[in-house]
Amino acid sequence: MVLQPSKPGLALETAGAWLLAALWILPLAYAFWTAFHPAEYATRFDLFAPLTLQNFRNAWEAAPFSRYFFNTIVLVAMILGAQLVLCTLAAYAFARYAFRGRDVMFVLVLVQLMIMPEVLLVENYRTMSVLGILDSLPAIGLPYMASAFGIFLLRQTFKTIPAELEDAARVEGASALQILLKVYVPLARPVYLAFALVSVSFHWNNFLWPLVVTNSVHSRPLTVGLQVFSSGDQGIDWSIITAATIMTTAPLLIAFLLFQRWFVQSFMRAGIR
Amino acid sequence: MKLAMRVLLSTLFAFLVAGAALAQTEISFFYPVAVGGPVTKIIDGYAADFEKENPGIKVKPIYAGTYQDTIVKALTAHKSGEPPVTSVLLSTDMFTLIDEDAIVPIDGFVTSAEDKAWLASFYPAFMLNSRTGGKTWGIPFQRSTIVLYWNKELFKEAGLDPNRPPATWAEMVAYAQKLTRKDASGKVTQYGVQIPSSGFPYWLFQGLTTENDALLMNEAGNEVYFDRPGVIEAVQFWADLSKKHGVHPPGIVEWGTTPRDFFEKKVAMMWTTTGNLTNVKTNAKFDFGVAMLPANKRRGSPTGGGNFHIFKKSSPAQQQAAFKFIKWITSPQRAAQWGIDTGYVAVRADAFETPVMKQYVAGFPAAAVARDQLQFAVAELSTHDNQRVTKALNDGLQAVLTGTKTAEQAMKDAQREAERLLRTYK
Amino acid sequence: MSADGSRRFAANVHGWLLVLPAAALLVLFTHYPTVATFLRSFFSTAKGARGSAFVGVDNYRQMIDDPIFWQVLSNNAYFALGTIPVSIGLALLMAIWVNGRIAGKGWLRLAYFTPTVLPMIAVANIWLFFYTPQYGLFEQVLSAFGVPAHNFLGSKDTVLTCLIIVAIWKEAGFFMIFYLAALQQMSPNLAEAAAIEGASRWHFFRRVTFPLLMPTTLFVLVNAIINSFRLVDHVVVMTRGGPDNASSLLLYYIYEVGFRYWDSAYAAALTMVLLALLALFAVGQFLFMDRKVHYR
Numbered sequence: 001m002v003l004q005p006s007k008p009g010l011a012l013e014t015a016g017a018w019l020l021a022a023l024w025i026l027p028l029a030y031a032f033w034t035a036f037h038p039a040e041y042a043t044r045f046d047l048f049a050p051l052t053l054q055n056f057r058n059a060w061e062a063a064p065f066s067r068y069f070f071n072t073i074v075l076v077a078m079i080l081g082a083q084l085v086l087c088t089l090a091a092y093a094f095a096r097y098a099f100r101g102r103d104v105m106f107v108l109v110l111v112q113l114m115i116m117p118e119v120l121l122v123e124n125y126r127t128m129s130v131l132g133i134l135d136s137l138p139a140i141g142l143p144y145m146a147s148a149f150g151i152f153l154l155r156q157t158f159k160t161i162p163a164e165l166e167d168a169a170r171v172e173g174a175s176a177l178q179i180l181l182k183v184y185v186p187l188a189r190p191v192y193l194a195f196a197l198v199s200v201s202f203h204w205n206n207f208l209w210p211l212v213v214t215n216s217v218h219s220r221p222l223t224v225g226l227q228v229f230s231s232g233d234q235g236i237d238w239s240i241i242t243a244a245t246i247m248t249t250a251p252l253l254i255a256f257l258l259f260q261r262w263f264v265q266s267f268m269r270a271g272i273r
Numbered sequence: 274m275k276l277a278m279r280v281l282l283s284t285l286f287a288f289l290v291a292g293a294a295l296a297q298t299e300i301s302f303f304y305p306v307a308v309g310g311p312v313t314k315i316i317d318g319y320a321a322d323f324e325k326e327n328p329g330i331k332v333k334p335i336y337a338g339t340y341q342d343t344i345v346k347a348l349t350a351h352k353s354g355e356p357p358v359t360s361v362l363l364s365t366d367m368f369t370l371i372d373e374d375a376i377v378p379i380d381g382f383v384t385s386a387e388d389k390a391w392l393a394s395f396y397p398a399f400m401l402n403s404r405t406g407g408k409t410w411g412i413p414f415q416r417s418t419i420v421l422y423w424n425k426e427l428f429k430e431a432g433l434d435p436n437r438p439p440a441t442w443a444e445m446v447a448y449a450q451k452l453t454r455k456d457a458s459g460k461v462t463q464y465g466v467q468i469p470s471s472g473f474p475y476w477l478f479q480g481l482t483t484e485n486d487a488l489l490m491n492e493a494g495n496e497v498y499f500d501r502p503g504v505i506e507a508v509q510f511w512a513d514l515s516k517k518h519g520v521h522p523p524g525i526v527e528w529g530t531t532p533r534d535f536f537e538k539k540v541a542m543m544w545t546t547t548g549n550l551t552n553v554k555t556n557a558k559f560d561f562g563v564a565m566l567p568a569n570k571r572r573g574s575p576t577g578g579g580n581f582h583i584f585k586k587s588s589p590a591q592q593q594a595a596f597k598f599i600k601w602i603t604s605p606q607r608a609a610q611w612g613i614d615t616g617y618v619a620v621r622a623d624a625f626e627t628p629v630m631k632q633y634v635a636g637f638p639a640a641a642v643a644r645d646q647l648q649f650a651v652a653e654l655s656t657h658d659n660q661r662v663t664k665a666l667n668d669g670l671q672a673v674l675t676g677t678k679t680a681e682q683a684m685k686d687a688q689r690e691a692e693r694l695l696r697t698y699k
Numbered sequence: 700m701s702a703d704g705s706r707r708f709a710a711n712v713h714g715w716l717l718v719l720p721a722a723a724l725l726v727l728f729t730h731y732p733t734v735a736t737f738l739r740s741f742f743s744t745a746k747g748a749r750g751s752a753f754v755g756v757d758n759y760r761q762m763i764d765d766p767i768f769w770q771v772l773s774n775n776a777y778f779a780l781g782t783i784p785v786s787i788g789l790a791l792l793m794a795i796w797v798n799g800r801i802a803g804k805g806w807l808r809l810a811y812f813t814p815t816v817l818p819m820i821a822v823a824n825i826w827l828f829f830y831t832p833q834y835g836l837f838e839q840v841l842s843a844f845g846v847p848a849h850n851f852l853g854s855k856d857t858v859l860t861c862l863i864i865v866a867i868w869k870e871a872g873f874f875m876i877f878y879l880a881a882l883q884q885m886s887p888n889l890a891e892a893a894a895i896e897g898a899s900r901w902h903f904f905r906r907v908t909f910p911l912l913m914p915t916t917l918f919v920l921v922n923a924i925i926n927s928f929r930l931v932d933h934v935v936v937m938t939r940g941g942p943d944n945a946s947s948l949l950l951y952y953i954y955e956v957g958f959r960y961w962d963s964a965y966a967a968a969l970t971m972v973l974l975a976l977l978a979l980f981a982v983g984q985f986l987f988m989d990r991k992v993h994y995r
Contacts, residue, residue, distance in 0.1 A: 010800065017796040018803075020789075021810035024868065027825045028813055030836065039556065043537060043834045090721035098707075099714025105722065112729045113921075114981045116929050119950065119973055122957040122966045123732035123739070129349065146724035176713060205818040207932045208950075212958060215303075215337045215346035223820045227936065228306065228338040230824055236529040238828055245821035252816045260809060264879060345958050372746060373961075460848055462833075471853070472939055522832055524853030525942040530831050539833045660959050668767075671942035675855045 035243040042238040055243035059229075062240065064217050065247060068225035075137050075221055076203045080196055082145040087195075090146070091154030092180050096166070106155075109148050117143035118209045125212055139213045140221065144203065150195055157188045193266040197259075204252055222248045298594045299331040300587075303360035305343040305579065306336045315614055323601055330594045340579065344369070351375045351586060358587040359595040361579040364402035365655035365663075367410050368494045372657055376582045378408040382596040391600055394621045398576055401652035405494060411580030412599050413620040415611070417546045418574045418643050418650055419480045421567065422553055425560040427452055427463070427541040438542075438564035442484070442510065445542070445567045449520035452541035465520035467540040468511065469528040474670045475654055475663050476577055477544055480566050481507040483573030483651050489666075494656040495698040499666060500681075500688040508680040510569075512673050524675055532556070546577060547643040550616030554637075563639035565646040572649040578617065609633075618643045656691075657698040665690040733974060740967040751964070758968035768969065770944050771952045774859060778948060779927035781863035782870070787919055789871040791912070794878030808879075811872040819869060823936035826865050827852070830937075852938055855945040862946055865933050870926060874919045881915040882908075917984070924980050928973060949973050 034042045035056065041049040059065070093099065094106055117124055128139045161184060169179045185192070207223045214220045220228070226248055230241045256263065304316055313336055320332040337343040340363045350356040351373065362370070370376045383392050392409065399413035425435035431451040439445035449465025456462050468477050475489075482489055487503025490496060498504060514521035522540070535543045536556050544566065553561060566574050581599045583592050601607070605623040609630035612619035624630055625644060634641045656662045669687035672678040678686070740758050745751040762768050797808045814822070829836040830851040838848060851857050885908075893903045909916075931951040934940060940947030940955065947955075950973065957966035 013796065013799075014801045017793075017801050017807055020793070021807050024872065025810045025813060026836075027822050027829070027868075028817065030828070031822075031825055040558070043533075043828070086721040086724070089717040093714045093717035097710050097714030097717065099711045099718075102714065105718060108730065109721070109725060111733075111981075112725055114925065114977045115729055115733065115974060116925065117728055118929060119977070120729070120732040120736060120970065122953065122963055122970065123736050124728055125349070125957075126735075126963075127727065127732065129352075134350070135346075142724065143728035146721040146728075148725070151721060201816055205816075205820075207818065207820045208935070208954065211342075211935075212954075215342070215350075216335045223818045223932075224338075226818070227820050228336075228342070230936075236533060236824065236827065238533075238824070241821075241824045245817070245825070249817050249821060253813070256812070256816050257809070260812070261805075264808070264876060341959065348961060349958075458845060460842065471941055522850060522853075524832075524850035526850075526853060527827075527831070530827070534833065537834050658960075667941075668943045675853070675942050675945075677855055677943065 031242040031245050034238050035246050037239070039237065039239040042242075055239045056247065059240045059244040059247065063225055063229040063244070065222070065225065065244065067217050068220060068222045068248070071137060071219060072204060072221040072223075075141055076200050078137065079141045079144050079203050080199050082141070083147050083150050083199060084192065084196070086146050087150035087154055088180070088185065090151045091158055092184060094151065094155045095158035109151050112146075112148035113152065121209055121212050124209075128213055134213055135215050135219050137219055140210045140219070141203075143209070147199070150199075153191055153195055154188060157191045158184050161187050190266045193262075197263055197266070201252060297331050298329060298590050299333055300358040300591050300595045300598060302332055302334045302595075302598070303337050303343050303347050303357040303362075304334050305338065305340045305361060312615060315611070319602055319607070323598055326601070327594075327597065330597065332598060347584075348373055348375060351584065356584045356586050358591045359581055359583050359599065361414055361581055362411075364399075364411055364413070364416070364576070364578065364580040365653050365659055367402065367405065367580070368655060368657045369659050370582060371405075371410065375585055376410055377585050377592065378410055379412060379583065379596070380409050382583075382593065383409075388600070391603075394605075394623060395603075396618075396620060396622060396647050398647045398650035398652075399620055401650075402576060402655055403580055405492065411582050412603060414579055414581050414599075414603065415548075415615065415617045416576055416578040416580075416620055417548045417617055418576050418646055419477060419544055419566055420547050420574070420642055420646065421542055421544055421564045422535060422549075423542045423562050423564065424535065424538065424557075425562055427538060427559075431541075435560070436562070438562055439567045441567050442569045446514070446518055446520065449514070449542065450518060453520045461519070461522075463538060464522050464540045466514065466542040466544075467522060467526055467531060467534060468514070468544045469526045469531040470671060470674050471525050471527045471529070473528070473663070473667065474525075474674075475666045476575060478507065478511065478666075478670055479575040479651070479654055480544065480573065481511055481569075483575065483649075484566060484569040484571060485510075486570040486573075488651075489654045490656050492652075494659075495695050497654075497656060497662060497666075497688065497691045497695070499669070499691060500684045505680050505684050508670065508673050508684060511670075512676075512680060515674075516676070525671055535561075547618055548578070548616050550639065550643075551614075552616070554616075563642045565642060565649070572646070574646055574650050575653040576647075576650050577653050612640070616640075618647070656695060658694045661694050662691045665694070736967045736970045736974070739964060740971050742964055744962045744964040746961075754964075758965050761965060762968050762972070767944050767947070767952065771947045771949050772972075774945070774947060775928065775949045777859060778863060778866070779924065781860065782866045782927050783920065783923040785863075786867045786870045787874060787916065787923060789867065790874030790919065791878050791916075793871060793875040794882055797875070798879055798882045808875075811875055813872065814869045815873040819930070819932035820936060822869070823865065823933045826861075826933070827937050830861055853942060855942055858938055858942065858946040862933055862937065865937075866927070866930065869930075869933075870923065874923070877915050877919055878912065881912055885911060917987070921980070921984055925977070928977065949976075 033045070036051050036053070037049045038052050038054070090109070094102060124143055128134050133139045165183050166179055169183050174182065205223060207227070210221050210224050211227065214224055226244055229244060230236065302320070306313055316334050320334050323332055324330065335357065337346045343360065344362050344366050347357055347360045347362060356375065379392070383389055395413050399416050400409070403409055403411040403413060421438060423438050428435040433448055433451060439448045445466060452463065452465035453461060454463040470477070479489060482504050485503045485507045487501055487507060488498055489504065490498065515523045531543055531545055532549055532552055534540045535553070536558070538559070550563065565572060583595050587595070603620060605621060605627055608619045608621055608624040609627040611617065612624065613629065613633050619625060619630065625634070625641070654663055654666070665687045669678070669683035672683045673680050741753060741755060742751045743754045743757070793811045797804045797811070801807065832838055832848060832850045832853065837851065842848065849857065851861050889907055890903070893907065928950060931948050931954070934946060934948055934951045938946040940951055949969070953966050953969045953973065956962050956969060
């Protein structure tokens with residue numbers, strides 16, 4: 001909701017908006033250019049440069065990307081699944097149960113909004129090693145499974161749901177768990193969607209903590225695999241790196257292309273603001 | 274009946290498990306893949322071949338990332354319970370590994386005359402970073418030195434003899450001046466020489482200090498000499514290449530893009546690791562040469578790269594198995610093949626006497642340059658609290674190269690910081 | 700026990716049972732490590748045979764004497780000040796454009812948002828090419844305009860700005876989504892009324908739109924602040940903190956001290972500084988939020 005500009009103003013702003021968009025897309029455009037052309041065109045831009053898929057073949061062979069893909073997908077799914085269950089339960093309690101110590105507990109939850117797990121990486125690393133699960137997918141995922149953001153978001157949503165609905169369900173003899181699943185969860189669907197999208201894109205791209213806790217192909221997610229792969233002793237080969245970049249981000253990019261309208265709408269309906 | 278059956282089965286099972294455990298000694302082997310993907314296949318191949326020849330031993334290579342990543346993983350694993358049995362780690366991390374009580378001396382395993390001959394077969398230059406206090410802590414494996422790569426085409430264009438690399442600092446500067454080109458607006462389009470300075474500038478710098486006949490540290494690894502005149506002169510020379518002579522790119526030059534700069538003909542001579550030989554061979558679209566670093570007061574280069582270490586927390590059986598594996602993988606044949614496949618310097622003289630290597634060197638004489646330079650090589654900078662001490666030097670070098678400190682000031686600061694860090698190791 | 704009392708008892712039990720799984724993980728990975736870090740910052744690092752010992756405030760004293768710490772702290776302040784206002788401003792501008800009548804806004808939205816989907820670790824390598832001297836993209840473009848050559852990442856004066864640009868590029872599109880969501884929820888009547896009254900566009904934005912967006916701005920601001928202390932992926936790939944620590948950020952320094960120097964005690968002291976800063980922002984936000992925004 002903004003006043004719309006006058007005609008010349010609109011033209012000017014359109015130009016500005018497109019210029020900015022061009023700048024924003026530039027790295028991706030470069031990645032596509034370099035990935036599909038032979039190495040000598042990585043730094044030269046010639047319209048008639050020959051196209052090739054060799055870079056993708058080289059990249060795919062140079063590192064176990066299929067394993068990295070598998071790790072990332074399992075990791076992201078595991079984190080999201082755990083987050084949805086844990087955050088729903090906690091948010092429901094915070095929204096609808098007047099248990100003793102609730103407010104203190106809620107503040108303690110909110111602490112994690114500020115102190116993300118990676119800030120405490122030295123100490124969390126120690127914890128993982130005491131638990132004996134270093135270099136495993138659970139070690140990457142565990143610190144993120146109880147998401148303060150998720151709890152906060154769902155609590156806010158649950159609170160907007162009229163208590164009458166719950167009362168009506170209770171009169172019909174539904175248990176607390178049934179009420180949660182039949183009344184609250186369906187009504188909060190857009191919030192779940194928005195949260196899921198944020199969570200997936202965050203963990204697909206997360207780097208520092210996975211870098212610290214993993215040390216083998218068996219647990220390394222795509223981002224860390226990509227870093228290990230590109231930080232060679234022998235210098236940077238942009239052709240292969242961009243090919244690998246496109247390979248590793250393609251699923252997310254395609255998903256976003258397909259669902260972008262829906263994505264923004266779920267944000268809007270979730271009322272994240 | 275059922276019960277008897279179950280007892281029988283479980284006993285049988287227990288025997289099987291115990292038998293397998295007895296027969297199999299598993300050695301986990303951390304290997305840094307700072308050298309890229311194909312190398313993992315070579316290593317996997319070695320592990321499989323070794324297992325075939327030694328049925329009782331299972332080698333489990335774990336590719337842990339860069340050298341940096343690998344030592345982090347190895348040491349944290351050492352502290353938290355399950356370290357690797359053996360690992361290739363930077364030879365400069367020797368003191369760190371000793372201080373953390375993480376590794377055992379190799380000498381303990383060297384018993385037979387054959388073992389002794391094996392240990393004596395490595396190039397002495399590589400052993401400088403593998404021994405301290407009279408003990409051998411590491412076995413050279415993927416070792417390198419710094420060499421100068423030059424573009425023969427650009428030499429020709431500049432009117433220089435394409436087959437004669439600079440032999441001294443003065444020559445290098447003179448050549449570089451001829452090789453530096455500017456466009457009409459006075460902007461440099463091609464630099465004469467490039468010495469990368471991101472990440473680990475100390476290593477390339479040590480080429481300069483060695484040539485200036487200056488030492489950076491003592492053998493015990495608890496004293497450094499960053500503020501000696503010879504060292505300060507060397508920093509000044511490096512900075513002057515850009516500031517005074519204008520033949521070197523200004524500021525910090527990225528290690529990772531240096532080979533690419535060379536391929537793009539943005540620089541006519543570069544200093545980089547011998548480990549880049551294969552890379553340059555495949556990617557340079559022009560005739561190039563590889564030379565020893567130019568001399569000032571003498572020739573010289575530090576060695577670099579990784580050694581095998583054996584970890585203390587492993588069982589004696591595992592340690593013995595690891596020793597066997599190390600001996601196997603550093604045999605002349607394999608050392609030669611490894612050097613050919615990767616561009617690293619084969620770690621022992623007799624590797625260069627093998628037919629494969631002889632044939633390779635005949636077809637590609639550049640491969641022998643690093644070997645010939647070894648007689649002038651010194652130990653890479655390595656001290657107690659190594660990471661921090663080298664960081665102090667790196668910071669000082671980068672401060673000079675970016676023009677924020679004078680050479681003297683920067684080296685004095687680095688010396689003071691290093692002395693503070695090394696205080697407790699005297 | 701009365702019926703009322705037992706119901707209250709049940710509510711207590713149920714409430715706690717529901718919260719417990721999440722709470723256990725939060726305690727294990729947020730609260731416990733916070734406390735442990737605090738305690739550890741008063742001990743020395745165990746090394747080899749030497750165990751860890753109580754050293755009082757030695758680690759903090761070392762920190763005060765550590766020029767790199769001060770440099771890293773000021774770098775981070777500069778990085779935050781450079782990143783936060785610009786990325787929020789751009790996000791708002793993007794949202795207004797995408798929400799307006801501009802041709803092809805679906806594509807614009809897509810373009811603005813893509814950096815969010817790309818992993819920093821991957822795009823940092825691409826940015827490395829953009830900044831490369833001599834034949835890097837920026838250098839190719841700039842030299843066409845006759846601008847003198849510059850080694851962007853290799854100079855202490857420009858390296859941090861380069862990282863700031865990457866961070867802005869990465870974040871603005873993400874923040875845009877929040878603004879867009881907020882803008883689309885506003886009633887169009889307000890704009891119509893203002894148009895009838897002949898209010899200028901800027902005036903309307905300043906007096907109506909912007910104040911209404913205040914909760915969003917705050918939410919985004921908090922995120923931006925946290926990110927400016929949390930995001931160091933690009934430092935790892937592009938500069939490793941160099942040249943001469945000119946681009947090192949606090950979390951990167953903690954990573955370096957903790958996992959390269961294995962000085963976990965000093966890393967703990969540094970982490971306490973980071974935690975204190977974050978706590979300070981939390982308190983500030985809480986006080987500010989209380990006045991300006993009404994959360995239920």
